[in-house]
Amino acid sequence: MDNMTIDKNRAVPPEEYADLRKALTLISGKWKLEILWLLYHRTHRFGELRKTIPGITQHMLTRQLRELEADGLVTRTVFAEVPPRVEYSMTEATKALEPTIMALMAWWQQFGKAAQGGTQPEE
Amino acid sequence: MDNMTIDKNRAVPPEEYADLRKALTLISGKWKLEILWLLYHRTHRFGELRKTIPGITQHMLTRQLRELEADGLVTRTVFAEVPPRVEYSMTEATKALEPTIMALMAWWQQFGKAAQGGTQPEE
DNA sequence: CTGGATCCCCCAGGATACTG
DNA sequence: CAGTATCCTGGGGGATCCAG
Numbered sequence: 001m002d003n004m005t006i007d008k009n010r011a012v013p014p015e016e017y018a019d020l021r022k023a024l025t026l027i028s029g030k031w032k033l034e035i036l037w038l039l040y041h042r043t044h045r046f047g048e049l050r051k052t053i054p055g056i057t058q059h060m061l062t063r064q065l066r067e068l069e070a071d072g073l074v075t076r077t078v079f080a081e082v083p084p085r086v087e088y089s090m091t092e093a094t095k096a097l098e099p100t101i102m103a104l105m106a107w108w109q110q111f112g113k114a115a116q117g118g119t120q121p122e123e
Numbered sequence: 124m125d126n127m128t129i130d131k132n133r134a135v136p137p138e139e140y141a142d143l144r145k146a147l148t149l150i151s152g153k154w155k156l157e158i159l160w161l162l163y164h165r166t167h168r169f170g171e172l173r174k175t176i177p178g179i180t181q182h183m184l185t186r187q188l189r190e191l192e193a194d195g196l197v198t199r200t201v202f203a204e205v206p207p208r209v210e211y212s213m214t215e216a217t218k219a220l221e222p223t224i225m226a227l228m229a230w231w232q233q234f235g236k237a238a239q240g241g242t243q244p245e246e
Numbered sequence: 247c248t249g250g251a252t253c254c255c256c257c258a259g260g261a262t263a264c265t266g
Numbered sequence: 267c268a269g270t271a272t273c274c275t276g277g278g279g280g281a282t283c284c285a286g
Contacts, residue, residue, distance in 0.1 A: 014177075016228060017156065017157055017160060019228050019231050019232055019236070020160075020224065020227065020228045021156065022158055022231060022233070022235060022239075023227045023230060023231030023235055024147075024150070024151065024156070024227070024229060026231075026235055028147065028151060029278085029279095030278080030279065031279095033140065033143055033144065033147070033266080034140055037140060037143075037158065045213070045247090045248095046247070046248055046249080047247065047248080050248095055282065057279095057281075057282095058248075058249065059249080059250085059251095059279090059280075059281080060279070060280070061249090062249050062250080063278090063279090066249095071235065071238055071239065072234065072235070072237070072238025073153050073238070073241075076280090078195055078248095083247055083248095084247050084248050084249090084286085085247075085248085086247085086249090088250060092234065093230075093234035093235065093238060096230055096233065096234055099226070100223060100226045100227050100230055101143065103222070103223045103226065104146045104147065104223050104227075105139060105142050105143045105146060107146060107216075107219055107220055107223055108143070108145055108146030108149075109142055110219065111195065111216035111219055111220070112145060112146055112194065112195070112215065112216065113142070113144055114195070115194055115195025115196075115216060116145070116194065116195075122127070149275050151259080152258085152259095154259095155260065168267085168268090169267075169268055170267065170268075173268090180259095180260065180261075180262095181267090181268075181269065182259090182260075182261080182262090182270085182271095183258095183259065183260070184268095184269095185268080185269060185270080186258090186259085201268095201286080202284085206267055206268095207266085207268055207269080208267075208268085209268060209269085233274095
């Protein structure tokens with residue numbers, strides 16, 4: 001496919017739609033975007049993420065990080081030190097995702113927000 | 124917003140992160156993307172969507188469409204005819220979202236797919 | 247400090263039957 | 267044809283305690 005737009009003459013492409021679903025799944029965790037957001041700034045330690053993200057528990061943070069790691073969206077580095085230290089950082093895939101994330105946010109701010117302005121833009 | 128990139132010098136922007144979460148929520152329904160995908164081609168009748176989307180039930184189709192409508196992502200047109208006819212079509216917001224959706228899919232195909240190489244095979 | 251093991255709750259998703 | 271009205275289920279999310 002040489003053109004990044006939807007082919008109006010063809011029926012639904014099931015496999016590509018599946019890809020789309022999977023891509024969404026990767027970032028669908030409740031805290032994943034916020035974690036990635038922090039990692040866009042810099043590498044964080046586990047405790048830093050925990051303190052910075054309001055409302056998250058160790059358990060959830062661990063789970064979300066494990067999933068992100070399995071999906072190649074974060075890198076986990078363990079330091080064999082006396083007080084355990086684990087650092088999480090973004091990957092190439094994470095970096096490549098940033099423009100899309102920002103585009104999604106911009107889209108919401110322009111269209112979604114208005115639509116939710118009361119379920120009806122104006123009357 | 125003059126720059127579409129994350130400010131590395133600032134802490135987490137809670138409100139913008141909330142916007143991002145909401146944007147994701149709008150398209151997080153299991154069948155929403157596939158519905159939008161079909162509407163990118165052309166306006167569809169309820170029955171058309173039902174027949175075209177494999178595995179969806181009337182119930183789920185109705186629910187997803189209602190949510191999309193409430194979020195301003197689809198337009199619902201009812202024709203007062205003897206055999207009821209209802210058509211669904213995309214909105215300006217839907218159109219504006221297309222590039223982002225395609226970008227997300229392209230991202231997955233380039234990065235996510237490779238990352239899943241060792242996770243779990245398909246079924 | 248990091249994170250595993252358990253138990254619990256809620257709700258998106260689904261199966262089924264009925265209707266203007 | 268295009269929906270509602272019920273009921274049920276799985277699993278994501280959460281609270282809490284334990285451990286290296």
